[in-house]
Amino acid sequence: MKTKINKIFIALLLIGNACDQPASQNDQATSAEEASKFSHSPLVSHIYTADPSAHIFEGKIYIYPSHDIETSAASDDMGGHFDMKDYHVFSMERPSGEVIDHGPVLKLEDIPWASRQLWAPDAAHKNGKYYLYFPAKDKEDIFRIGVAVADSPAGPFKAQPAPIKGSYSMDPAVFQDDDGSYYLYFGGIWGGQLQWFEDGKLVQGRKGPTDGIPASDQPALMPKVAKLSGDMLELAEKPIDALIVDEQGNPILSGDNQRRFFEGAWVHKYNGKYYLSYSTGDTHNIAYGISDSPYGPFVHKGNVLLPVQGWTNHHSIVEFEEKWYLFYHDTELSGETHLRNIKMTELRYNDDGTIITINPMK
Structure with a gap:
């Protein structure tokens, strides 16, 4: 009995001492949480990650992001400070589950044709093989798109000896249609070099971020699309807008x-319906359009996501167990443009099929 009373006395004493502490100490954690201006929390915090491409493979969520690193490369309008050198793969059993880092699955030094900048990748699955599509600058410092192959969605991936024939620019994304066809979408202006190409050919003399950008009253440059070959390693047709x-x-x-x-x-x-979503870049929206065909045209309908903290905005959308999710990135952890962190949130639709716009900030 004495031991029990002593324990109660000590507990009451500790409670009293806690109540005597200044409110600024007692409520520190609560205040910090309430003061957060972000709507969603980072999924990964031990390394910097960006450009998350999410897929459902083997009943799990797999995420294929780029891997941001500290760099001595100078910041410029062509994105030189985004100097990534490898790819990690992450997986989750469910949206609220633990995020597993499967480690580096492809490194710059293991890609024979590449010189630098492993930017945003994507992945696909066919006939028991997994394919990682990625952009990198070749030995002439021109972005091309490569592909690497693995036996597991978690890698490791082995790069093909050369980039995909006829590929250029960056940000590859692969879509699998209901009939089993696979389509590769790609392209990005400014640092992505899309403006340097016409009809798939590099135009000599174009070097700056706006060289080749159409006048403001002319149609904008569009993302490219082409069906992939049966072996998933080449383009089956010439890319079109x-x-x-x-x-x-x-x-x-x-x-x-x-x-x-x-x-x-x-x-x-x-x-x-086919939904093409994309970043508007300097205005920082994730916009989208809807079409009856994977080739388009896509009728602009609004925004999926409003601007995040940070200059870049890059995303993916995936269905898991009859719910839809948006994956994106911001700079909550670092506050630095080139050191980003990936996030996710549920995505919902209106009755007419339009997407309910998500605000990443409170």
């Missing part, structure tokens, strides 16, 4: 930077 248009069917103009394509194309299918 995945045209983004307004409600009247007119192409979005180059000067319409609230709606025009900048980078980060992603395609998913919902209720029989």
